[in-house]
Amino acid sequence: MKIPVGIPVFVAAAGTDPKFAKMVSRWLVSAGVWLLLASAVGLLEAFRLVDPEILADHAFLTFGRLRPVHTMTMLFGWASMALVGLMFYVVAKSAWLPMNNPLTRLELISSNAALWLVNIGVGVGAIALCTGDLSGGGEYRRYPWYCMAPIFAAIGIVGVVFYRIIARRRVGAVYISCWFAMAATFWVAVVVFMGYQTFWKTGLAWVIVDGFYIHNAVGMWFTPLAVGLTYYALPKLLNKPIYSYALGVLGFFTHLVFYTVIGTHHYIHTPLPLALQTTAVIFSVAMIVPVWASTGNFLMTMKGERLAISHSYSLPFIFVGVLGYGFASLQGSFESLRSVQETLHFTHYTVGHAHFAMYVFVTFLIWGCMYGLVPRMTGREPPILLVTLHFWLALAGIAVYVVGLCIGGQVQGESWVAGEPFMESVRKTLPHMVWRSVGGALMLVSHVFFFLALWRMRPGAFTMAFTPAKGG
Amino acid sequence: MAFNIHTSHRLLFLIPAVSYLVLVAVCAVIPAMLEQQREAEVEAPFEDALLERGRRLYRDFNCVACHTQQIRGDEALASVIEGERLIPVLKADARFGREVASRREEYAHQQPPFMGTQRTGPDLSSVGRRLPEAQWHYWHLYTPQSVSPDSLMPPHRFLFTTTQPSDDVAADYEKVLNIEGLGLPGKELWATPDARALVEYLLSLNREFIEAEGLSR
Ligand code: HEM
Numbered sequence: 001m002k003i004p005v006g007i008p009v010f011v012a013a014a015g016t017d018p019k020f021a022k023m024v025s026r027w028l029v030s031a032g033v034w035l036l037l038a039s040a041v042g043l044l045e046a047f048r049l050v051d052p053e054i055l056a057d058h059a060f061l062t063f064g065r066l067r068p069v070h071t072m073t074m075l076f077g078w079a080s081m082a083l084v085g086l087m088f089y090v091v092a093k094s095a096w097l098p099m100n101n102p103l104t105r106l107e108l109i110s111s112n113a114a115l116w117l118v119n120i121g122v123g124v125g126a127i128a129l130c131t132g133d134l135s136g137g138g139e140y141r142r143y144p145w146y147c148m149a150p151i152f153a154a155i156g157i158v159g160v161v162f163y164r165i166i167a168r169r170r171v172g173a174v175y176i177s178c179w180f181a182m183a184a185t186f187w188v189a190v191v192v193f194m195g196y197q198t199f200w201k202t203g204l205a206w207v208i209v210d211g212f213y214i215h216n217a218v219g220m221w222f223t224p225l226a227v228g229l230t231y232y233a234l235p236k237l238l239n240k241p242i243y244s245y246a247l248g249v250l251g252f253f254t255h256l257v258f259y260t261v262i263g264t265h266h267y268i269h270t271p272l273p274l275a276l277q278t279t280a281v282i283f284s285v286a287m288i289v290p291v292w293a294s295t296g297n298f299l300m301t302m303k304g305e306r307l308a309i310s311h312s313y314s315l316p317f318i319f320v321g322v323l324g325y326g327f328a329s330l331q332g333s334f335e336s337l338r339s340v341q342e343t344l345h346f347t348h349y350t351v352g353h354a355h356f357a358m359y360v361f362v363t364f365l366i367w368g369c370m371y372g373l374v375p376r377m378t379g380r381e382p383p384i385l386l387v388t389l390h391f392w393l394a395l396a397g398i399a400v401y402v403v404g405l406c407i408g409g410q411v412q413g414e415s416w417v418a419g420e421p422f423m424e425s426v427r428k429t430l431p432h433m434v435w436r437s438v439g440g441a442l443m444l445v446s447h448v449f450f451f452l453a454l455w456r457m458r459p460g461a462f463t464m465a466f467t468p469a470k471g472g
Numbered sequence: 473m474a475f476n477i478h479t480s481h482r483l484l485f486l487i488p489a490v491s492y493l494v495l496v497a498v499c500a501v502i503p504a505m506l507e508q509q510r511e512a513e514v515e516a517p518f519e520d521a522l523l524e525r526g527r528r529l530y531r532d533f534n535c536v537a538c539h540t541q542q543i544r545g546d547e548a549l550a551s552v553i554e555g556e557r558l559i560p561v562l563k564a565d566a567r568f569g570r571e572v573a574s575r576r577e578e579y580a581h582q583q584p585p586f587m588g589t590q591r592t593g594p595d596l597s598s599v600g601r602r603l604p605e606a607q608w609h610y611w612h613l614y615t616p617q618s619v620s621p622d623s624l625m626p627p628h629r630f631l632f633t634t635t636q637p638s639d640d641v642a643a644d645y646e647k648v649l650n651i652e653g654l655g656l657p658g659k660e661l662w663a664t665p666d667a668r669a670l671v672e673y674l675l676s677l678n679r680e681f682i683e684a685e686g687l688s689r
Binding site: 052200423 | 491623
């Protein structure tokens with residue numbers, strides 16, 4: 001299974017079932033298209049937080065409606081589709097399935113169907129939000145139910161396919177990446193169910209479910225998938241074992257217990273039961289354990305590999321992503337403290353944190369895994385120039401974005417605590433809104449380069465020229 | 473061998489799945505059920521079609537993206553007055569003209585409650601008391617910057633129609649007065665039923681269930 005670093009990727013990719021490669025690639029390219037679209041919407045929203053008159057005359061393009069188009073498309077169109085697409089490959093590989101025929105016909109067909117279900121859900125969802133059907137209600141679940149239903153069905157399909165692949169693995173132990181893949185698909189099914197059930201849809205009961213949903217969608221779906229991918233990709237790309245398998249297992253179980261119960265930290269200082277609030281704060285701080293179990297594990301694996309990292313075009317993304325995981329989560333633990341919430345809750349700081357986590361952690365890891373793994377499946381490498389431009393523009397853009405908003409949030413919060421007129425806090429943070437737009441523009445440009453690079457890695461005639469070889 | 477989690481994918485699926493369900497029950501399902509019972513003790517507000525429509529528009533224009541409806545409280549300073557537990561307002565939230573933090577009754581029967589998570593604009597839980605003039609809200613919705621310079625709130629002009637003074641206008645439209653500042657020379661401005669419903673809803677936001685004495689900071 002091991003492919004020495006020196007072996008060209010087209011040898012690694014030789015014999016990969018082209019139907020499988022195409023299926024995975026469809027997930028990734030769909031994700032890339034959603035990324036471009038949602039970035040453009042995000043940038044428009046960023047501009048409007050500088051000048052609210054931009055495109056203001058149409059109800060279907062109003063700020064309030066496009067904001068969830070941005071978040072929902074990013075979360076379900078971009079991050080989910082990219083993570084799932086990559087996970088198909090990682091699960092099949094770490095189950096040691098023969099890559100010339102990893103999935104059964106039925107599994108291939110249903111995986112392709114799942115892909116279109118998600119695409120339909122996200123596409124119809126964007127239209128529904130623009131035309132003003134926000135009946136989903138809460139943050140990250142604004143889609144009406146008929147958009148979430150196909151996505152829910154797709155999650156079911158993906159979960160079953162992952163499980164079946166793992167069940168017929170050709171190796172005794174189940175690799176830790178598969179733990180995360182299998183668990184996350186089940187967890188997210190529960191999360192989506194909780195988000196769209198109709199038993200608790202009024203009053204504080206709704207708020208409790210809302211806090212649970214917001215945080216578990218992030219923590220029990222994106223995080224375990226991104227971490228799971230890294231447990232496979234990092235050792236593979238460095239051609240060495242992970243530093244400590246036991247740390248990975250510790251991370252898995254503490255993640256499961258701690259992350260589940262911290263949703264209420266979105267509603268501190270509210271009339272929600274104090275016991276829930278306190279539990280949320282305590283375990284938010286305890287999150288340092290699973291986060292640094294994995295972060296430390298990855299960093300120790302990368303120790304002494306400076307040369308390999310600087311000579312690779314995928315490892316720098318993973319390196320940034322791992323640091324992003326560790327530090328965005330530390331920031332989250334800090335933000336959950338009651339005293340900190342007094343100043344920073346409701347401010348732009350939260351948006352800074354959301355992008356720190358979803359971008360520097362999840363998105364950078366996705367990119368690293370794409371650049372690292374897709375060529376091993378399709379035999380096609382991306383042009384180095386594109387990847388380099390992508391890396392530096394994205395990094396510079398998100399740095400400006402996050403630093404700008406975190407400072408801005410602090411300024412805003414301090415203005416509130418000082419009791420200044422509200423508009424004073426709006427005026428004081430205007431420069432930060434401008435910085436966000438500058439950062440966002442750099443990010444959007446980098447996404448165009450990324451998409452071109454991804455397109456160049458798609459399976460083509462080249463992959464198929466290799467006759468299927470035996471074994472994985 | 474069968475009980476080795478490393479080699480049994482069944483165990484590896486079941487253990488995280490079942491533990492998750494248990495945790496979800498403890499941290500979300502049971503607390504939600506308890507809250508629902510408490511909610512049942514509060515009388516449901518009487519139904520008003522216009523208000524309900526305004527509320528739905530508030531949801532569908534996603535005003536929650538920028539506005540909260542919650543005044544946070546400082547638990548450490550809570551006190552009990554005549555059997556009611558009252559929590560004074562946090563410093564950062566003191567500007568919104570309320571003396572007691574939001575209480576669970578305020579959200580009873582709201583579907584969904586608009587507590588919000590972001591405050592790009594001010595809290596609106598008591599805006600009906602702070603700004604009781606429908607006309608002000610019309611100007612503000614039409615062009616927020618006309619009454620609040622440098623505001624970042626998007627204009628909602630699509631909730632209005634302009635006409636020539638001679639045109640006929642349906643009876644359920646309301647005329648917007650004093651529109652000199654809105655840049656519509658020689659025209660009349662009318663609030664559509666949607667705008668009227670939305671403003672009706674905003675004016676109804678006057679939530680302070682208890683006028684507590686001696687709690688101001
Ligand atoms: C071109 C790059 C991007 C730009 C310009 C951008 C811009 C924005 C803007 C303007 C908002 C609304 C903030 C507010 O209402 O104050 C937002 C929210 C959000 N964005 Fe992005 N964004 C970008 C990329 C991303 C990516 C890649 C993701 C996830 C993978 C993402 C996830 C989110 C989330 C989760 C929120 C909600 C934050 C919260 O409620 O706290 N964004 N973004």
